[in-house]
């Protein structure tokens with residue numbers, strides 16, 4: 215049998231350091247170049263020399279691409295999809311060590327001379343020599359490297375199962391990579407007659423609290439959505455404040471009620487979502503003047519477990535209704551005390567109703583034209599475009615003002631969970647038992663990965679109302695899209711098993727060496743063997 219290139223902990227460590235050295239911050243040239251470097255690395259394997267067609271790059275956008283690598287056993291149909299992202303967050307926070315952020319061995323040495331600048335937990339880990347520091351080590355190039363090692367081993371040992379490695383860009387910003395990849399997953403499934411059994415992500419373990427050294431496997435991934443509002447007041451001059459109503463005033467009523475709103479918190483299987491917070495609130499009036507600001511935009515972050523976009527919009531609309539009533543009441547009271555005639559009541563309008571109103575008034579072409587001209591501005595991100603589209607329509611439909619226009623701004627990560635799936639339960643049991651037996655490592659199951667992941671875009675479960683509401687209330691739908699119908703066809707359970715690390719997105723990002731190069735690769739290998747063994751009627755418990 216041929217020798218493995220990546221078959222030892224040392225070889226995996228060398229491979230990780232090489233892969234980390236290929237800088238790939240989201241939306242940089244490095245992100246564009248990265249997947250072809252992985253492709254070249256995999257081309258060195260005998261299997262892909264023999265089967266070059268099983269290795270391919272596919273377009274995403276902005277010159278970016280994702281990579282698929284298929285190991286196909288001639289008799290197997292069952293397929294495990296390995297998912298990873300290869301983009302990383304930025305590195306400014308490394309300061310004078312920034313140039314070494316991508317050189318884990320060197321950085322881990324250099325940090326020894328900066329010991330006193332580090333938090334205590336990081337100091338201890340650095341001194342212990344058990345961690346490798348660097349950008350992307352933990353989040354999540356090790357996940358990719360582990361998948362590369364497993365594909366190699368499977369192809370050399372001819373495991374009787376198919377493995378499809380998928381690695382994508384843009385997870386840290388909009389998940390454009392994964393949203394593009396789902397269509398390809400469906401295509402590959404048909405072309406190669408694959409049956410997807412499991413979507414296995416390799417995101418790292420995130421500590422649940424500071425100093426937490428527990429090892430977790432995740433049988434789901436938390437969802438995230440951004441209900442947002444455009445507040446459209448009535449302009450006036452500062453000398454006559456009551457003959458108008460300012461947008462910041464209206465906004466204050468909703469923001470008060472959205473931030474930390476308990477009705478937007480979910481508890482499922484003993485796990486609870488973080489409360490909503492305001493991500494942004496800003497006036498759309500661009501310069502200072504004595505005309506009062508009459509357009510404001512606010513963006514709220516909401517986490518999900520079982521709810522979909524439809525349910526969130528209904529709750530959001532109720533909260534906005536309360537806010538509007540309170541705002542109107544306060545405004546009428548002041549008008550009464552000042553003996554002024556009020557200009558009217560603030561109303562709550564869903565974006566979809568604003569759009570219908572605008573179509574009735576001006577026709578569909580007009581509305582499409584507004585969107586097209588705003589979408590041309592590449593300097594604006596999806597959030598900015600969302601508000602500008604709603605704002606431009608409101609300028610033409612001032613009969614609806616004053617108003618709160620409710621909409622969704624991208625990105626949206628649907629929640630996904632497979633805790634009830636029997637294959638996932640067997641996998642979790644396998645990892646728990648063998649981690650303890652082989653490594654003395656206690657493992658706990660978490661139902662929703664709390665770091666947001668690309669698993670959100672597979673195994674979509676929804677009768678249809680959730681996604682229709684999302685589409686209808688997302689002004690940039692079309693330029694931003696989620697292939698809900700394709701996602702719904704990718705029905706297989708999800709699981710995340712990745713290496714232990716700490717401080718993702720911080721300058722002390724670090725990876726636990728033994729977890730990454732020994733424990734987790736062995737556990738995932740054993741778990742895969744258990745999966746295919748149970749299907750060929752052999753004993754499930756294999757000692758790897």
Ligand SMILES: [Zn+2]
Pocket residue numbers: 299353354385417
């Ligand atoms: Zn990640």
